[in-house]
Amino acid sequence: MNRVSTDNPHWTTLHEQFLKMSAGLAGETTADHYLRYLPSSEFQPLIDLQLYDGIQHFQVDALVVNPKLLLIIEVKNYKGELIFDLEHHQLFRKIDSKTDIFPDPFLQVEIQTLQLTRCLQHYNFPPLPIYSLIVIANPNTAIQTLDMDQQNLKRIIRAKQLPFAVREIDKMFIDEVWSAGTIQHFQQQVRKKHRPYRKSILIQFQLEEKDIIKGVQCPPCGQFRMSLKRDHWYCVKCSCRSKDAHLQSLMDYQLLIGKEITTPDFMKFARIESRKVAWRLLSEACPEYYGETRSRKYIGNNQSQPASSSTN
DNA sequence: TTCGAACGATTGCGCGCATT
DNA sequence: AATGCGCGCAATCGTTCGAA
Missing domain, CATH: 3.40.1350 (Trna Endonuclease; Chain: A, domain 1)
Known part of the structure; x- marks a missing residue:
């Protein structure tokens, strides 16, 4: 929401x-x-x-x-x-x-x-x-x-x-x-x-992709202004840090759009510029996937909840 | 005691190759 | 052309040490 x-x-x-x-x-x-x-x-x-x-x-x-x-x-x-x-x-x-x-x-x-x-x-x-x-x-x-x-x-x-x-x-x-x-x-x-019958929330609520705010949300301040440093997310607004703020974005994607996600989808949704970084974060967060190379789709793992490990 | 510089270890990224 | 992934390098972190 x-x-x-x-x-x-x-x-x-x-x-x-x-x-x-x-x-x-x-x-x-x-x-x-x-x-x-x-x-x-x-x-x-x-x-x-x-x-x-x-x-x-x-x-x-x-x-x-x-x-x-x-x-x-x-x-x-x-x-x-x-x-x-x-x-x-x-x-x-x-x-x-x-x-x-x-x-x-x-x-x-x-x-x-x-x-x-x-x-x-x-x-x-x-x-x-x-x-x-x-x-x-x-x-x-x-x-x-x-x-x-x-x-x-x-x-x-x-x-x-x-x-x-x-x-x-x-x-x-x-x-x-x-x-x-x-x-x-x-x-x-x-x-x-079988197809999961809970329709994509986008379709259900007649939303378009442009209506969805992209990026990674800062856990404490709620701003979608986190930038990825070498090994953590840094909030431009409140300066807090999080190791796993992207997990929430991944869960948002799965809820809003669908359980399956590709590396480019994740890059766009979480505003990650590097293909390699997006791939790494995604493959760490979703050990389950099917397909190989360009058709690979990662399946969301709902257990991968963010540990809310944020510090100032 | 606190702060900052220096240093070594760790780890993540970019390059580039392999594969589809 | 798009993507996964191995490898080497460099950025960053944590620790130590010295100066104030």
């Missing part, structure tokens, strides 16, 4: 969207956390998917695959009080004496179920029962339902219930339709076709 000038005409809208989206990402992270408690040998969760059903691409927050069923998990991280109105396919959210209306998540997962069925047909996989869950990631969110039957009610769960709910659902199905080989094949197909 700090890479967009406050003078930008869309700043206020952007800021609101950014806050909403941050909440969404946090929700998925929480659900990811509880999904890890599932034994992967039995339940095989796939997270953050973009799939193709032969007609169009669609998104799924998480998909649990096992021999008996496919389980779609839709994560919601709304704050406040949620009221599900299944009859009119609406979701109300009351917060701060204000009511917002969102699309019905049940309808959303029904469509996903349809699309997933088509996806299986498209790739010639044997039909498998598809079940879906709506996970409320925020533990402080109150949940209310209007005229909802027990069956649907059971499909709304808290993130903490996830491992138990998955086991319960698993017990509802008896026939093992998919072999281990089919599951493996399906996972390979999904991974092959």
Whole structure:
């Protein structure tokens, strides 16, 4: 967010969207956390998917695959009080004496179920029962339902219930339709076709590359006026020094534009003049890459957080 | 005790070659 | 032409020492 000038005409809208989206990402992270408690040998969760059903691409927050069923998990991280109105396919959210209306998540997962069925047909996989869950990631969110039957009610769960709910659902199905080989094949197909569905923030917020402030940001003063000395970044504004201020820039790039970055991309984004320096910093920060020479792309490593080692 | 000069060790950069 | 990377050189850092 700090890479967009406050003078930008869309700043206020952007800021609101950014806050909403941050909440969404946090929700998925929480659900990811509880999904890890599932034994992967039995339940095989796939997270953050973009799939193709032969007609169009669609998104799924998480998909649990096992021999008996496919389980779609839709994560919601709304704050406040949620009221599900299944009859009119609406979701109300009351917060701060204000009511917002969102699309019905049940309808959303029904469509996903349809699309997933088509996806299986498209790739010639044997039909498998598809079940879906709506996970409320925020533990402080109150949940209310209007005229909802027990069956649907059971499909709304808290993130903490996830491992138990998955086991319960698993017990509802008896026939093992998919072999281990089919599951493996399906996972390979999904991974092959998978594209991270969180669109580039630039596209999502209708920003252009020129709207993004380039350079390396000084950790203490926030100015994008750091220049690279022999082995450290030096802030022209506040004279502080940092060994790894470029790591934040790298994370910004991955968040704004994409996980993959080339040396020239990094040179432009961090305003590094030397090809060799940019290459060195990038290869140190991203041990993972694919492709060779001119087509090499480095994959972001989110663990490479700046150590905030700045001094004056 | 503090400051600055000098010096050696370290480390990062530019050059240029190899590869695609 | 674009890029990765090895090698040699030089910039920079940390330490020591002497002068004030």
